[in-house]
Amino acid sequence: MIYADNAATTKMSATAVNTMISVAEEAWGNPSSLYAHGQRAKEILEKARGDIAAVIGAEPREIYFTSGGSEADNQAIMSAAAEGRKKGKMHIVSSAFEHHAVLHTLEKLKKEGFEITLLDVHSNGIVIPSEVESAIRDDTCLVTVMYANNEIGTIQPVKEIGEICRKRNVPFHVDAVQAVGHIPVNVITDSIDMLSASAHKFHGPKGVGFLYAKKGIRLSNLIEGGAQERGKRAGTENVPSIAAMAEALKEEIAKIAEKSAYIAKMRDRLICGLSEIPHSALNGDGKKRLPGNVNFCFEGIEGESLLLLLDDRGICASSGSACTSGSLDPSHVLLAIGRVHDVAHGSLRLSIGEEITDADVEYIIKSVKEVVEYLRGFSPIWRDLVSGKKEFIL
Numbered sequence: 381m382i383y384a385d386n387a388a389t390t391k392m393s394a395t396a397v398n399t400m401i402s403v404a405e406e407a408w409g410n411p412s413s414l415y416a417h418g419q420r421a422k423e424i425l426e427k428a429r430g431d432i433a434a435v436i437g438a439e440p441r442e443i444y445f446t447s448g449g450s451e452a453d454n455q456a457i458m459s460a461a462a463e464g465r466k467k468g469k470m471h472i473v474s475s476a477f478e479h480h481a482v483l484h485t486l487e488k489l490k491k492e493g494f495e496i497t498l499l500d501v502h503s504n505g506i507v508i509p510s511e512v513e514s515a516i517r518d519d520t521c522l523v524t525v526m527y528a529n530n531e532i533g534t535i536q537p538v539k540e541i542g543e544i545c546r547k548r549n550v551p552f553h554v555d556a557v558q559a560v561g562h563i564p565v566n567v568i569t570d571s572i573d574m575l576s577a578s579a580h581k582f583h584g585p586k587g588v589g590f591l592y593a594k595k596g597i598r599l600s601n602l603i604e605g606g607a608q609e610r611g612k613r614a615g616t617e618n619v620p621s622i623a624a625m626a627e628a629l630k631e632e633i634a635k636i637a638e639k640s641a642y643i644a645k646m647r648d649r650l651i652c653g654l655s656e657i658p659h660s661a662l663n664g665d666g667k668k669r670l671p672g673n674v675n676f677c678f679e680g681i682e683g684e685s686l687l688l689l690l691d692d693r694g695i696c697a698s699s700g701s702a703c704t705s706g707s708l709d710p711s712h713v714l715l716a717i718g719r720v721h722d723v724a725h726g727s728l729r730l731s732i733g734e735e736i737t738d739a740d741v742e743y744i745i746k747s748v749k750e751v752v753e754y755l756r757g758f759s760p761i762w763r764d765l766v767s768g769k770k771e772f773i774l
Contacts, residue, residue: 382740383696386581386672387530387558387731392624393583395631400585400624411617412608421619428626432590435633436575437566444591444599444609445622449557450481451602452576452591455613456553457485457524459593459600460574461494463551464521470494473515473523477501477716479530479555486524505534505664505717513544523552527559527575531713531729532664533673535563542571551597557581557589561632562670563640567592579625582632588621639734644671646736653745657752659765659774663714663727674730677719679774680762681726681755689751695744698729722761723773 383391392400403424409417411425430440446452457472464470474486476498486496497515501507507525516523523545528535538554545552553574559565560575561582567575574597578589593599605614632639651662651674659679678686683699690697699711710724719727730744756762764770 381694381696382736382744384730384732384736384744385696385698386733387533387729388698389580389586390583390733392580392585393628393631396579396584396624396628399627400620403623404620407619411619412606424623425617425619428622431626431630433592435565435629436560436592437568438592439595441610442592442595444593444612445617446576446589446591446613447587448580448589449479449555449576449578452578452589453479453481453553453555454485455591455599455602456574456576456593457482457489457522458602459598460522460524460551460553461489461492462600463598464494464519467521469519469521471497471517471520473497473499473512473520473550475499475501475507475525475716477505477529477531477713478524478526479557482524482526482555483712501534501716503718504668505529505532505713506668507536507541509537509540509544512541513548516544516548516550520548520550523550525552525554527554527556527565528563528670528673529664529713530558531711532675532717533558533670533731534664535559535668535670538572539570545573546571558670561629562636562672564636567594573597579621579628582628584625584628585621588618588625590625640671643732643734643736646732646738646741647672647674649741650674650730650732650744653741654748657749659772660752661723661774663717663719670731672732674732676728677714677723677774678726678728678752679723679772680759680765681752683725683727685755686726686728686748686751689754690747693747693751695747698731699727720773 407421407424409421411422429443433440433443490496499511525536527538542552551573554572556575557578560577573594575592580586599612603614654676661677663675710721714724765772
């Protein structure tokens with residue numbers, strides 16, 4: 381099997397697994413308890429908080445543990461909205477291709493009277509900082525832009541956007557779920573006020589993540605019931621998973637330069653090989669993208685059929701976000717960068733990791749070429765394109 385869907389989830393590292401088991405067996409006490417066994421769990425919890433904070437340039441007290449990126453996104457956005465409402469500021473700026481954890485939260489706020497501005501991301505999948513600045517108003521209470529897109533992998537000019545928000549005194553939230561552990565992220569140099577991350581995207585366990593909130597940011601509670609996480613997230617902390625998350629993140633950061641260079645080389649080989657397929661197109665900027673992300677559209681085919689046939693050949697891939705895999709609608713990300721519905725339906729996302737080999741890359745290229753040709757062979761859409769009844773778009 382060749383696993384090329386790391387944007388959906390990553391395999392837990394041996395370090396993360398061993399840490400999780402060890403803590404579960406040896407420090408299973410409640411970290412809120414005052415006796416020694418509980419305090420041992422508390423020590424592990426706070427060490428993980430400090431380790432994670434150090435990776436992103438934060439202070440330990442600015443890290444709040446959550447169930448994952450979606451919860452962190454929700455809490456960040458709802459908190460900024462609550463503070464904005466108090467001040468009569470009910471305008472939020474975001475982009476049209478955010479993760480649904482952001483977009484659906486913004487839709488909810490819109491029903492509550494907030495005005496939402498969704499910026500274009502243009503054909504290269506990049507938000508333009510000057511357009512963010514133009515969109516900010518006196519009543520803007522939040523700018524929320526993802527660090528790297530979960531489907532097409534484009535890396536956003538977060539530092540420039542952060543500087544604009546700081547200058548205009550507007551809180552800046554970043555969904556960094558796809559970025560943390562894969563590219564350097566620093567909340568200080570990037571002028572980030574709130575940041576969301578999820579462990580299972582960087583070889584940690586599922587069901588755990590964290591929210592960074594800069595000192596002075598007032599968080600609203602999504603979950604009530606206890607004083608955990610300094611009163612901002614009730615519920616007994618999942619210490620084994622949190623400890624595993626911290627160890628996985630440290631491990632990834634320790635080798636990030638070497639790992640990223642290798643994966644990016646393999647990514648570029650995939651892009652080069654798949655670009656040889658007629659009437660295909662890479663989605664998003666060719667260089668300003670995550671090291672392991674390759675996203676293509678192939679005219680005249682359906683992405684679902686492509687995935688199933690690649691699975692038959694032992695290749696695990698996707699056509700977009702795993703969170704929307706049950707939807708029949710084309711990707712909102714691809715529509716946002718200007719792909720028409722027919723073309724957006726024929727998409728393929730390959731998100732590779734450091735275990736990929738030269739032979740794997742060659743096999744993926746060969747397999748995609750053969751499967752695309754096979755599918756086009758009995759596609760009525762492709763026949764219409766070849767016969768001239770319809771015009772090619774790509």
